[in-house]
Amino acid sequence: QVQLVESGGGLVQAGGSLRLSCAASGRTPGITTMGWYRQAPGKQRELVAAITSGGFTNYADSVKGRFTISRDNAKSTVYLQMNSLKPEDTAVYYCAAKRLGTSSYDYWGQGTQVTVSS
DSSP states (O other), X not given: OEEEEEEOOEEEETTOOEEEEEEEEXXXXXXEEEEEEEEOTTSOOEEEEEEOTTOOEEXXXXXXXXXXXXXXXXXXXXXXXXXSOOGGGOEEEEEEEEETTOSSEEEEOXXXXXXXXX
């Protein structure tokens, strides 16, 4: 099993920045792609950004140019640097990880709240 623990959420004014971290523990050698999802009230959970074990990244159109995902494989940690934040970025952000040999996200963190005030 793998446990994911997020940190770094909080309240920030529009235009500000936050950096989220997600530390994985347990059977971490079995982790491949890691990603960040978010869910705003009344909306479906959406993929914000993902990064493979080799460092390939993809982003939702709404965050391209503002958010950067990165990972430190030695620390089994993934980061999400969020700049130029907008009120519409307000959501609970979840870290997720895929297990080797699967195409879906098998492991999820508990979520961290990000609130952007206007």
